[in-house]
Amino acid sequence: MLLIYCPYCQIERAEIEFRCGGEAHIARPSDPEKATDDDWVEFLYMRSNTKGIAAERWRHIHGCGRFFNAVRDTVSDEFLKVYKTGEAKPDLEAIAREAGK
Amino acid sequence: MSDLPASDLITPDAGEAAILGLASVSILKAAPLTRLSFRAREASLKKAGTAFGVALPVKPLTSTTTAKRAALWMGPDEWTLLAPEEDLQAVAVGIEGKLDGEPHALVDVSDRSDAVIVTGERAAWLLNTGIFVDFSLESFPVGTVTRTLFHKSPVMIWRIGPEAFVVEAWGSFMDYVAGLLVQCAQELEAV
Numbered sequence: 369m370l371l372i373y374c375p376y377c378q379i380e381r382a383e384i385e386f387r388c389g390g391e392a393h394i395a396r397p398s399d400p401e402k403a404t405d406d407d408w409v410e411f412l413y414m415r416s417n418t419k420g421i422a423a424e425r426w427r428h429i430h431g432c433g434r435f436f437n438a439v440r441d442t443v444s445d446e447f448l449k450v451y452k453t454g455e456a457k458p459d460l461e462a463i464a465r466e467a468g469k
Numbered sequence: 470m471s472d473l474p475a476s477d478l479i480t481p482d483a484g485e486a487a488i489l490g491l492a493s494v495s496i497l498k499a500a501p502l503t504r505l506s507f508r509a510r511e512a513s514l515k516k517a518g519t520a521f522g523v524a525l526p527v528k529p530l531t532s533t534t535t536a537k538r539a540a541l542w543m544g545p546d547e548w549t550l551l552a553p554e555e556d557l558q559a560v561a562v563g564i565e566g567k568l569d570g571e572p573h574a575l576v577d578v579s580d581r582s583d584a585v586i587v588t589g590e591r592a593a594w595l596l597n598t599g600i601f602v603d604f605s606l607e608s609f610p611v612g613t614v615t616r617t618l619f620h621k622s623p624v625m626i627w628r629i630g631p632e633a634f635v636v637e638a639w640g641s642f643m644d645y646v647a648g649l650l651v652q653c654a655q656e657l658e659a660v
C-alpha cells in the first residue's frame with residue numbers, strides 16, 4: 369500500500385484516502401472576458417502528461433478534505449515532495465537530480 | 470465510562486440494545502448529539518471558542534473537551550462541534566452572536582451521522598479490520614480524531630480512551646459499518 373503524506377494533517381496515510389486532481393499550477397485566465405477560445409482550450413484540456421517528475425494536485429478527500437500539491441515520479445509512483453496549496457511550484461529539475469532520476 | 474473525556478456527551482443510548490457484547494470488545498449505539506460543522510478563518514477562532522465553551526484545537530487531528538462540549542479538528546479551517554442534544558439552539562445562537570459580520574459557516578449536521586462507541590481491549594484490533602491507520606497509543610493517543618475509510622464507508626474515528634473509540638458514519642452507512650464490525654468480531658469468538 370502506497371503511503372502519502374498530507375501537509376495539513378501532517379501525517380502519512382494510505383493511498384485510498386486520497387484522490388489525484390491532475391496537473392498542478394494551471395492558472396485560470398485572469399481576465400475571462402479577454403480570453404480567446406484557444407486560451408480556454410489551453411486552460412481546460414491541454415496537459416503536459418509528463419512521463420517522469422510531475423507536479424500534481426492531490427486531495428485528502430477521506431481525511432481533512434483539503435487539496436495540496438505533490439511532486440510525483442509518474443513512472444515509479446514515488447512521491448518526492450508535498451507542499452500546501454498556494455506555495456510556489458518547486459524546481460522539478462532540482463528535485464529530479466536530488467532523487468537521482 | 471465516567472473517567473473519559475466528554476463523559477456527559479458521549480453516552481450509550483439507553484433505549485438501544487448493545488450491538489455487540491463480547492468480553493474483549495463491545496459496541497454500543499451512542500445517544501443523539503448536537504453536531505455542528507464549523508468553518509472559519511484563524512482570526513475568528515478565539516471568539517468562537519469562547520462562545521462555544523472550549524477553545525478550538527489548531528493542532529491537526531486533535532480535540533478539546535469539557536464534560537459537555539467537544540471541538541474536533543477536521544481540517545485546517547474546519548471543526549466539528551459536539552454538545553448535548555438540547556443545547557443546539559444555545560450553541561448556535563451563541564457562536565453566531567459572537568461572529569457577527571465575520572466570514573464563517575456554522576451548519577447543523579446533527580442528523581447526518583450516527584455514532585457507536587467501541588470499547589474493550591480488542592477495540593483497536595476490531596477497527597483495524599477495516600481501517601489502515603496505526604492505532605497504537607504512541608501514534609494515535611487519546612483525544613486523536615480523524616476522518617478515514619472503514620472498508621468502503623467514510624467514517625470519523627475519535628479516541629476517547631486507551632480502549633474506547635467513537636465511530637461516526639453517515640446515517641445510511643451505519644448498518645454497513647456496524648454490521649461489518651460485528652461480522653469481523655466473530656473471529657474473536659472463534660478462538
Ligand SMILES: [Zn+2]
Nearest residue numbers: 374377428432
Ligand atoms: Zn489531510
